[in-house]
Amino acid sequence: MSIRQIVILFIALALPAVAESDAKEINHVVICWYDEAVSDETIDQAIKAVQGFKQIEGVEDVRVGRAIPSDRAIVDDSFSIGVFIRTKDAESLERYIEHPIHKMFVKKFVSGKTTKVTVY
Numbered sequence: 001m002s003i004r005q006i007v008i009l010f011i012a013l014a015l016p017a018v019a020e021s022d023a024k025e026i027n028h029v030v031i032c033w034y035d036e037a038v039s040d041e042t043i044d045q046a047i048k049a050v051q052g053f054k055q056i057e058g059v060e061d062v063r064v065g066r067a068i069p070s071d072r073a074i075v076d077d078s079f080s081i082g083v084f085i086r087t088k089d090a091e092s093l094e095r096y097i098e099h100p101i102h103k104m105f106v107k108k109f110v111s112g113k114t115t116k117v118t119v120y
Contacts, residue, residue, distance in 0.1 A: 024089040025060070028096075029120040034080040038113050043080055046109035050083055056099045058092020059085060080114075 034043055043066070050064040063084040067077040087093040096102055110117060 026087045026090055026093045027120075028085040028087065028093055030083040030085075031079045031118045031120075032081050032083070032110065032114050033078065033116040035113055035115050038080075042109070042113070046105075047081060049105050049109060052101050052105070053085060053096065056096050056101055058088045058095050060088055061086040 032046075047064050047066070050062060053059050053062045061084070064081060066081055067079050070077045085093075085096065087096055
């Protein structure tokens, strides 16, 4: 994950999902903690699979990467991967959540493999 991606991820966490009253874009941030038994190869496959979300109608941007280790107390680097999805609007977010590509990702790379998932 590049510095730019980290900045975008944390801006998304700090700002409301809708910055202006007439704005419709939605920022969807997912943080995953993988079980220690999950291999780095599987995590790499999950990161690659997230790119498939770009195929879903209404998904305008997709960013994904691993946590960058930090000694700063304010930085939570305990997670395995962070995912940033920007959708056109609330309907597009719902379409993304219900889409077979997303559901297959959850089944293959989240269910039974993570110890914690947080969505913003």
